[in-house]
Amino acid sequence: QVQLVESGGGLVQAGGSLRLSCTASGRTLSNYAMGWFRRPPGKEREFVAAIKWSGGSTVYGDSVKGRFTISRDNAENTVYLQMNSLKPEDTAIYFCAATQLLNIQLAVAYDSWGQGTQVTVSS
Numbered sequence: 001q002v003q004l005v006e007s008g009g010g011l012v013q014a015g016g017s018l019r020l021s022c023t024a025s026g027r028t029l030s031n032y033a034m035g036w037f038r039r040p041p042g043k044e045r046e047f048v049a050a051i052k053w054s055g056g057s058t059v060y061g062d063s064v065k066g067r068f069t070i071s072r073d074n075a076e077n078t079v080y081l082q083m084n085s086l087k088p089e090d091t092a093i094y095f096c097a098a099t100q101l102l103n104i105q106l107a108v109a110y111d112s113w114g115q116g117t118q119v120t121v122s123s
Contacts, residue, residue: 002027002098002112009094009117012086016121020081022096022114029053033104034079036070038092038119048094049081050104059105063089086121094119 008020022034035050047061049070058070069082079096094117097110 004114040092
């Protein structure tokens with residue numbers, strides 16, 4: 001498994017921005033995809049974004065398209081989630097995850113998870 005550590009969460013006003021980081025260790029990531037998921041208060045976990053480490057192709061959940069950007073830094077083994085134009089409904093615990101499977105929008109495809117970081121957007 002890959003060890004994942006997230007950082008960068010916090011409290012921000014609506015319309016503001018945050019950048020989350022996820023640093024990976026324990027495996028070579030060339031065969032992995034990295035994903036971000038979130039769990040809003042009282043709701044189920046949902047897909048946010050994912051990136052294939054090799055090639056860098058990305059995919060986004062409908063609710064964040066055009067506002068969030070996922071990227072990676074090969075040298076730092078780190079994945080970023082840049083979140084702009086934040087809304088109160090973006091409030092959630094955000095999790096980073098890693099998978100070698102193809103269904104990168106499905107949480108069940110991921111076998112390595114970080115501990116999560118809280119993002120709170122005030123109105």
